[in-house]
Amino acid sequence: MRKRWIPLLLVLAMTASVLAGCQGGNSEKQSAVQQRMADSSVVIAMDPNSEPEAGFDPAYGWGAGEHVHEPLIQSTLLVTNTDLTIGYDLATDYTVSEDGLTWTVTIRDDVKFTDGEPLTAEDVAFTYNTVKESSSVNDFTMLDYAEAIDETTAVFHMTRPFSIWPYTMAIVGIVPEHAYDSASYGSNPIGSGRYILKQWDRGQQVILEANPDYYGEAPQMKQVTILFMEEDAAFLAAQAGEVDLAYTSATYSDQEIDGYELAAYASVDNRGFNLPAVEESTDSESRTVGNDFTSDVLVRRAVNIGIDRQEMIDNVLNGYGSPAYSVCDRLPWYNEASEVEYDPEGAAALLDEAGWTMGDDGVREKDGVKAELNLLYSTGDSVRQALAADFADQLGELGISCSLEGVGWDTAYDRALSDPLIWGWGAHTPMELYNIYHTIEGTGSAQYSPYSNSTVDSYMDQALASNDLEESYKLWQQAQWDGTTGVTQDGDIPWVWLVNIDHLYWVRDGLNVAEQKIHPHGHGWSIVNNVDQWSWKG
């Protein structure tokens, strides 16, 4: 409630300062920027939800939470490269046993924590055992325990084969065993990463300073200040020249700010609808599960090819986005067979074939039942609301009458079992495919939307059991489409993917933002993954 007033107050404050016409303020800002350029320091405006509530503790979601990013303050064993393959950070090598149950990682011997103590395999084992015990945001059930064989060798014993373990090793920051106290570590983290947490004013800002003893290439950006502000406040802050880089969204993309450029970075931050793939019934918890209309695979296929994704991008995202055909577009485990052409005639033909014939009022009917869908979106997200509205308009043209309903996340998960909900996904791990499409043991259905296909399941199980990462990519691809079945257009298509939303930022002229990996879901810390390589021109 209070937050809503902040923008208003800011507007007032801004107007007041503009009216006061303070020329002096402008030149002061100019010199502040010049000072920052000279000091290699940068100020970034980030969305308030990015502030880690529990602090900078990997055990409580820092870096490895809902939104995945590099932990900066800590080092990780491995890293993801710009093409999302695996690279090395602390680790010098890793191997996995034939049965996939033992991972052996050797680490560098020259790494020190910022308090001067050396980082050893003991710390690695301690970190993973701690994270397994206390992580509430990430699933570590596949890890049995970690142990240190000697100073530089850590071994992970798994409960089940988990071929994509390297992707987990790329996000868990290593904490020092000798200086870890779960109560205070979050606000006073000691790591071995590129930056040191210098100051954290809760609700306002985080100041990071380059680690002078960093074992890798020394960070070019010496100081990074991150301000947490709402979108409109971030826009005003950029307009006032107070920040060097500010996150923004398509809403503001038609604006111009003097001295700033609008930068768009590709993402797998996708939006898509789940289409419940079973017929309506009531489950043991008396929830409605399934949807009689979308349970017909022909209907789902018609929806998938009947949607003009480019039009959606132009309409809703002002052109800043790319069509999405899967939950993992352009990632190494993406199967290009997911791609479809926009084909309204084909969609109409499919609906006719399914028995849904056009009625006099422009709405299709079958046995006296109207083709109707109730589309859900999360309240307060204007982009999802607009995407849902555009989706509804386009389905309307196909003869499917849609109503929209805003829901809160407290009820959305249950409601999505029977009505299509617009979701946002996109992560740097194939595990997301598993989470969305794999049948959960005991329930006979996938987690978020009723669907089950044993062939798809078995490919994903094989992929996880594989002991070769490259090999497992192929299996993940086959889970999507193997030539006869899968989750694509010619398969079961239990989810229809609409767009990948480009992440937009106002970037001050002269600031060199290093090449970005494809951003995952979440418009937060991803941008600063490589802030150490940023620089000021001239």
Add this chain to the structure above:
Amino acid sequence: MKNMTQTETNQRRRTVFFLIVAVMILAAVTAAGILTEGCAVETDFSRRNLSPSLQHLFGTDWMGRDMLARTLSGLSLSIRIGILTAAVSAAAALLLGTASVVLGRKADAVISWCIDLVMGIPHILLVMLISLACGRGFTGVVAGVALSHWPSLARVIRGELIQLRQAPYILVAERMGVSKLQNVRRHMLPHLLPQFLTGLILLFPHAILHESSVTFLGFGLSSEQPAIGVILSESMQYLTTGKWWLALFPGLALVLVVALFALLGERVRRLLDPSSAHE
């Protein structure tokens, strides 16, 4: 003398005329809102973010919805919710106010305590809590506003009745054996009518404003409904980019409707109150 009577009738006539016009305007807005509800939710991305023009008097929003239609149906929804909640509130106030006088001291103490309790909690907070508890949406808002707005009117009614109870004609009637209930019905309630009607009408602006504000804060009507609160909270994120029409017209319209209701209540009071009826 002749002149005097003329102005008197004029004043009265003018008031009645104003009342009729005001009620007609409000009724027209309500009806128009119901009729435009279809337009209000219709999205057309080819006409996004248009500033006010002849085709779209109030402009359009980021999904190309016509703001005039949205404003009208928002006001209409607000007025309908206002009528419903004001009626429920007033009925509750009347019932409790009367009960506290008729049922004796203990009942009075309990009801007074309830009034103090509800009045002690900030209105908007109470509305939010009740609305949340009732699952938001239409039911939540109606329950929230209806269950939080009765105390002030109940207190007025109670005070008025306590005063009336001591009036000579009531005391006489009581002595002559008229039962309490009958006394209330026959002698007290008619006396109460002006205050009650005024109070009822003056509940509207409160109800409407609280409905909008609780919706604005996200605890009320769902965001797919064209409610004024939804419109205003959506417009917030577009204000910084200079789309002033999204907030200005709906906001003004809301203020006008509320002001109209307040004036209506004031005029009705003057018309019905014996001390000012002949001004």
